[in-house]
């Protein structure tokens with residue numbers, strides 16, 4: 001058989017971290033002590049109170065059967081209660097909350113549920129690559145919304161051509177933002193909701209980093225706090241970064257009931273939901289979102305991010321004060337592009353960072369460091385960088 005993967009896979013953009021991944025494996029194989037700021041995967045363990053709940057939940061035979069795809073009633077009630085306490089937004093657990101097998105799953109499947117082939121999908125660039133791949137799988141046309149430093153990494157929706165807005169079916173937003181670390185203003189959320197209502201566009205706000213902020217003044221809002229948002233918007237949340245649960249696969253979506261029903265219907269044909277014991281542990285997690293463990297994790301990431309940002313500035317990187325997410329997004333020193341800088345750090349200092357170009361063309365000129373390494377290792381990385389000539 002001469003095998004060719006399906007066209008839709010060939011239509012995906014090239015995976016630009018291949019070369020960095022290859023060099024990283026080579027450095028590890030050569031026995032180098034690699035300091036890896038590449039992937040946004042918490043190094044801290046899942047909080048103990050969540051693990052304890054899983055341990056008891058896993059013993060219950062009722063949890064061994066097929067889960068309810070949209071999420072167990074208990075989880076959906078817990079999530080609605082969390083939303084009320086955290087954002088002051090009242091949700092109907094029956095129609096306005098669904099569980100996801102991690103938010104990536106929901107984001108990737110959303111376009112299949114709401115976008116007809118040929119329709120435009122507006123997505124941020126630089127941005128999380130899943131918005132684009134999900135769009136391509138659905139036969140939609142990705143339309144990049146440029147994010148620029150001068151605008152605080154918020155897209156200029158008034159610059160979207162009317163013909164594009166008219167044929168657009170879906171708009172992805174992501175604040176606090178990966179990879180830039182930017183936080184949205186309330187005024188921007190209002191503008192985005194108004195824009196989507198005017199043009200009948202589904203708005204999907206990826207809130208994976210909503211609990212990862214460093215200062216109470218930056219505590220992110222839910223887009224559902226904006227009056228009228230529920231007519232067009234859903235918001236996707238994730239236990240992954242909030243509770244150090246990336247391996248568990250638990251997320252959820254809230255908001256417009258028709259969009260959620262469409263996503264749930266699609267998913268009922270693709271998957272059978274989240275292991276019920278993990279949903280139980282998710283109840284413990286979201287019941288405990290205001291516990292001191294979370295505040296401690298925020299303080300840890302903040303300390304690392306500030307140390308790295310301060311250090312990088314001394315070598316000529318441009319770095320804004322870290323406010324949210326666990327990423328430091330750094331403008332590269334003069335004379336480099338994102339790939340040449342990432343390659344040099346890896347080859348000469350065994351430090352891995354993500355070249356900005358991997359987040360889209362407009363990520364060029366930046367590199368992203370994930371704060372998922374301990375503070376001593378951050379300091380060690382800075383010491384190694386000091387040895388290099390800049």
Ligand SMILES: *Cc1c(COP(=O)(O)O)cnc(C)c1O
Nearest residue numbers: 102103104128178208238240251
């Ligand atoms: C990590 C991440 C996600 C996905 O997280 P899940 O583990 O699938 O819940 C979604 N969006 C962004 C921007 C992320 O960085």
